[in-house]
Amino acid sequence: MKQGLLTDRQKEVLRYRKQGLTQQQIAEIIHTSKANVCTIEKAALENISRARETLEFLYTLDAIHLCTLHKGLDLLKAPEIIYAEAEKQGVKVKYDTITLINRLRDANPERFKARQVREDVEVYINQDGDLYFG
Numbered sequence: 001m002k003q004g005l006l007t008d009r010q011k012e013v014l015r016y017r018k019q020g021l022t023q024q025q026i027a028e029i030i031h032t033s034k035a036n037v038c039t040i041e042k043a044a045l046e047n048i049s050r051a052r053e054t055l056e057f058l059y060t061l062d063a064i065h066l067c068t069l070h071k072g073l074d075l076l077k078a079p080e081i082i083y084a085e086a087e088k089q090g091v092k093v094k095y096d097t098i099t100l101i102n103r104l105r106d107a108n109p110e111r112f113k114a115r116q117v118r119e120d121v122e123v124y125i126n127q128d129g130d131l132y133f134g
Contacts, residue, residue, distance in 0.1 A: 005051050012043035013037055059132040063124035064089065066131075069104075073117040078104060086125055092130035107133040 006014070007084070009030075016026045023037040030037070067085040069078050079097045086093045095103060105112055111119050122134040 005047040006044055008048070010040055013040045017041060017066050027086065044117055056132065056134045060124045060134065063126040063130075063132055066123045066125045069121040069123060071117055073087065075079050075101060075112060075115045075117060078117070082123055084130070085123075086129070091125055091127060093125065093131065095131065100131070103131065104133060116131050 012030065013026055016029065018024075021029075023041065024034045027034045027037045066089065067081055069081065073081075079100045082100065083093055093100065108121060111117060111121055124132040124134065126132075
C-alpha cells in the first residue's frame with residue numbers, strides 16, 4: 001500500500017539498505033531478484049528527490065535568494081558569508097554558527113565532504129530569518 005510517495009516495498013528496501021545490507025542480501029530476504037531490488041531502490045530515491053525539490057519550492061515561496069555557496073568553499077566560511085548577505089538584506093539569521101553549519105549539512109549531506117562544499121548550494125532566507133537551501 002502506498003502512503004505518501006513511497007510504497008511499502010520501497011520503504012522496506014530503504015530500511016534494509018540503511019542497515020547496510022547489499023541489494024543481493026535484500027533480494028534473498030524479500031524473495032525477489034537483485035535487479036528488482038535495484039529498480040525498487042532507484043524508484044524510491046527518485047521519489048524522495050522529487051519530494052525534496054517540491055518542499056524546497058514550497059519553503060522558498062516566501063523567501064528571497066540570499067547567496068550561493070560555491071563548490072570548493074570551506075564550510076566554516078559559509079556562516080560568515082550568510083550573515084553578511086543577510087545583514088545587507090536587513091534580516092537577522094535566527095541560527096548561531098554551529099546550528100547553521102549543522103542545518104547546511106543536514107539539508108544536503110551529499111553536497112558536502114568533510115569541510116568542503118562539493119557542489120553549489122543556493123541559500124534562501126525569509127523575513128523571520130529562517131534559512132532554506134537548494
